[in-house]
Amino acid sequence: MEKADSFLLVLQHISSNLSRKELEDMKFLCKMKIGKRKLNEIEYGTELFSCLMQQNLLSMSNTDFLVSMLQSLKRDDLIQELANFVDNKPGPGQRLDPQVEAQLEVAFEILCDHVGRDWKRLVRKLGVSQVLIDRMVYAHPHDLREQFYQSLLLWKNSNDTEANVSTIEKALRDCYLNLTADILAERLEKLEL
Numbered sequence: 732m733e734k735a736d737s738f739l740l741v742l743q744h745i746s747s748n749l750s751r752k753e754l755e756d757m758k759f760l761c762k763m764k765i766g767k768r769k770l771n772e773i774e775y776g777t778e779l780f781s782c783l784m785q786q787n788l789l790s791m792s793n794t795d796f797l798v799s800m801l802q803s804l805k806r807d808d809l810i811q812e813l814a815n816f817v818d819n820k821p822g823p824g825q826r827l828d829p830q831v832e833a834q835l836e837v838a839f840e841i842l843c844d845h846v847g848r849d850w851k852r853l854v855r856k857l858g859v860s861q862v863l864i865d866r867m868v869y870a871h872p873h874d875l876r877e878q879f880y881q882s883l884l885l886w887k888n889s890n891d892t893e894a895n896v897s898t899i900e901k902a903l904r905d906c907y908l909n910l911t912a913d914i915l916a917e918r919l920e921k922l923e924l
Contacts, residue, residue, distance in 0.1 A: 738791045741816045745801075745809045746776025750870050754779070757800050764788060764796075808863055808889060834896045837922065838915055839883050842899070843876050845911040850879040856902040857886045858893075 749757070757779060758770050765782050773779050780797070783789035788796045794813050801810045846853055851864055859882055867885070871877040887894045896919060903912035 738816060741812055742780045743777055745797075745812060746780065748806075748809060749776045750866075753804050753806070756804060760800050760803065805862065808885060811889060831895055834919060834922070835887055835894065835899075837918060838896050838899050839880060841915050841918060842883065842911065843880055845914060846879065846908060848875075849906060849908060850875070850882070853902055853906050853908065854879070854882045854886060856905055857883075857898070858890070859886050 754773075754776055757776070758773060761770060761779065761783070764786055765779075769782060773782065780789060783796065787793075794817065798810055798813060801807075801813075842850075842853070854864060855861065863885055864882055867878045867881045871881065890898075896915070900912050900915060903909070903915065
């Protein structure tokens with residue numbers, strides 16, 4: 732994959748992780764850079780990023796304006812993704828072994844089915860900050876399962892080396908969710924047979 736394509740993938744991923752309010756805040760911050768009529772037509776982050784690229788305010792070698800907007804939103808997770816791209820680290824979904832990726836998908840399904848209300852304690856144990864947890868709750872206010880799933884995805888995408896099933900199993904046991912840890916281990920054992 733070419734670097735330009737990777738950059739667009741990172742921008743698309745950032746766009747998909749912005750709430751409606753965050754996008755509106757970013758549009759406000761662009762008022763002096765992009766015309767009002769054009770801003771009113773923008774409905775998605777990718778459209779805003781395209782406008783910024785046309786205005787030479789965003790490129791592979793110049794992400795400063797985007798970083799400053801993300802800082803004002805306190806989206807350190809998305810700033811880190813941009814930094815990873817600039818530092819040539821693999822982007823979202825590009826670095827994990829396919830077998831590990833498959834195991835994590837199974838693990839996420841089991842966790843969403845069995846953890847329930849203890850999900851915040853578990854993702855905090857995995858290292859997801861309270862701010863990011865709150866952001867997932869805000870983004871999906873009426874869907875507990877989606878809040879949990881998106882938090883797990885966030886953890887996976889921001890942990891190069893620790894995103895694996897054994898880390899999840901240890902976190903489950905540390906949270907005294909031993910039954911779920913046993914179910915996970917049993918299901919993965921069946922997959923490997």
